Amino acid sequence: MLMTAELLLQYQRCQRRAFLDTHGDRSQRDTPSEFLLRLQQDKVIHHQNALAQQNHQQPDYYRGNWQAGAIATLELMQQGVERISQGVLLTNYLEKYTLLSRPDLLIKQPGNSSFGDWIYIPAQIELGKRPKLEYQIIAAYNAHVLEQIQGISPKSAWLFLRRPEIYTVDIARWTAQMQRSLNQCLEILEAELAPEVFISRQRCNLCRWYSQCYAIAKSQQHLSLIPGVTPNRYTQLQALNVVTLEALTQVNPSQLESLPGFDRQVAQKLVLQAQAVFENRPILLDTTDSISVSPVPLIELYFDIEAEPDLNLDYLLGVLVVNRQTGTETFYEFLAETPAQEETIWQQFLDLVHQYPTAPIYHFCSYEVDTVKRLGKLYHTPRQQIKTLLARFVDVYELTQTVALPVENYTLKAIARWLGFEWRDPHANGSHCIYWYDQWLASGDRTLLDAIVRYNEDDCYATRYVKDWLVDFIASSSSTDLQANCSQ
Incomplete structure (x- = not known):
């Protein structure tokens, strides 16, 4: 051999x-x-x-x-x-x-x-x-x-x-x-059979065997499709003979707490996550870290970025402005058609968000926060201005961590699609946008920029869609729990 x-x-x-x-x-x-x-x-x-x-x-x-x-x-x-x-x-x-x-x-x-x-x-x-x-x-x-x-x-x-x-x-x-x-x-x-499948989103994304392995994992309801089941945790679950989704739903979390890679919070959340997937329903987590639900503001901003990592460039800052006073929704695309225009779109973004000084700025995951810090430092924006701006940021991903959802991962796409939201370009993703922007710089094909902007706008609307659903679900679940406690 x-x-x-x-x-x-x-x-x-x-x-x-x-x-x-x-x-x-x-x-x-x-x-x-x-x-x-x-x-x-x-x-x-x-x-x-x-x-x-x-x-x-x-x-x-x-x-x-x-x-x-x-x-x-x-x-x-x-x-x-x-x-x-x-x-x-x-x-x-x-x-x-x-x-x-x-x-x-x-x-x-x-x-x-x-x-x-x-x-x-x-x-x-x-x-x-x-x-x-x-x-x-x-x-x-x-x-x-x-x-x-x-x-x-x-x-x-x-x-x-x-x-x-x-x-x-x-x-x-x-x-x-x-x-x-x-x-x-x-x-x-030299073995006759291939090793067991284990789906890891980060490792599997670019593998050309992904569809074949995923189909097997899906047919088996493999535990690697459950968010929070890492390879090490899976090994620990196997030692307890917990190898199916249904078996994990029936585990007492206290059985897991003493295992390496687990603690009380992880054990409880993992079992509830399995129950959410098995029963195909969201479950509100009982956690002291739950985010309180505030009254819906009259004006909200939804923020999403497209970047080219190899160029260390954030070339599209997209903002959706939802104005409940006027009943309007307006998407703003601050687009750097060349890398040299990054400073210009940064200032355009600042000018827009400062028009709504009290509006919360919703985003998904930490990249937008990190980017604002980077661009503020790079282009010498006053520190206090950046500090005040970031105080308005609300991470919708953190809000999702208060709920166990019947999804395979907690990406914006997985959650929004489970809720029924769809992107206009169904197969587009962030990696495609990187490729399209590079192709735009090489070819000048305007349709590539149009596709990127369309994708970014959909990301902003998806963030809003997920946030609105989460706020409603958490409020209704909390109200139901309160009524149940009062009736006891």
């Missing part, structure tokens, strides 16, 4: 993905999203730019003919070439496996090896901004294979990330963990 660094990398992210990449029917994979294609393109460009700064030599072989590539790479190493790109390293492992390593660069360093008074260290070119654990495990894997070729293990490896300085990986620190992961990965790849 051929074991590659890519398989080990995917194993770090998801055991099931490594199995499917080896044994799955690739025709059943999802079509890559626009955002995934953009990431792949960005990685290629980053890789090319990093290599352009290196005086490197590439072994001559046909891609896929790894034996020929290994021979050509070995010849360059024996010659003492300073930098070798796209090299191929092969070695046997435990007699029945072949390990394939293809570091982006092999870099010559002083030392003693089978080649002479020099050694090579591996280097990877990665799109990330920080040295993720998975990158360092792969660095240790490349170093292990390289050791078999040159007769000595390099003490370090390099990571070329999206930042000016080169990150140095301490190989000795990660070798034991790499060895465990390698052996576990090989064991899984």
Whole structure:
């Protein structure tokens, strides 16, 4: 069996993905999203730019003919070439496996090896901004294979990330963990059945096996679809033989409180969350952190942002003004058609919100708060002005945390869609907007900006839709509870 660094990398992210990449029917994979294609393109460009700064030599072989590539790479190493790109390293492992390593660069360093008074260290070119654990495990894997070729293990490896300085990986620190992961990965790849599904929204979003895994999880009512069930908590639930949704609804929360990863609040909320999903109904949580419901103000603002993280740019500040005095709803789009216009739209946003000095500003999650702080500091807005502005912000996501909803996650889309709200572009998301804005900058196609604005406006209306429902539900539930207590 051929074991590659890519398989080990995917194993770090998801055991099931490594199995499917080896044994799955690739025709059943999802079509890559626009955002995934953009990431792949960005990685290629980053890789090319990093290599352009290196005086490197590439072994001559046909891609896929790894034996020929290994021979050509070995010849360059024996010659003492300073930098070798796209090299191929092969070695046997435990007699029945072949390990394939293809570091982006092999870099010559002083030392003693089978080649002479020099050694090579591996280097990877990665799109990330920080040295993720998975990158360092792969660095240790490349170093292990390289050791078999040159007769000595390099003490370090390099990571070329999206930042000016080169990150140095301490190989000795990660070798034991790499060895465990390698052996576990090989064991899984030799199994007859794929590992159990576990849906993790952040890890699974860009995986092309997602639809296949999600369909299985949905048919099984898998506990990973319940918000709050993390991999560690799932392991603890399995130990109690709680492996179905119905079983979790019947657990006494006190059984969970002593388990690692649980406390009283987590245990109670998780059981109520399971009950909400199982019974398909919202449940008001009994928590001292509940947000009090104030009278509906006459004027409300709903705020949502679209950003391009790679440019560190917030290019669209959308505000929906709901005026109950006049019975009007007006959406304002403050759009930077070029990055240079960010300061202009920031001032336009400030001018608008200051027209309604007492109106609450509703948003979903913390990004809007963080952005106001960033833009205020960047464009020298007085601190007191920012402080006063942020005091008006109300996070609708925090309001959702007082209720257990029958949803798979507490994103704006999941909650709003459960309530019956739909976006005009059903398949659009924030990742699409990043891709569309980049395409707009490259092509000048105005329809791309129109799609982004439409999506942002729908986000503002969805925030309002969710907020209004939550306020009504919490008020009615609290009133019902009060009446029940008075009648006792």
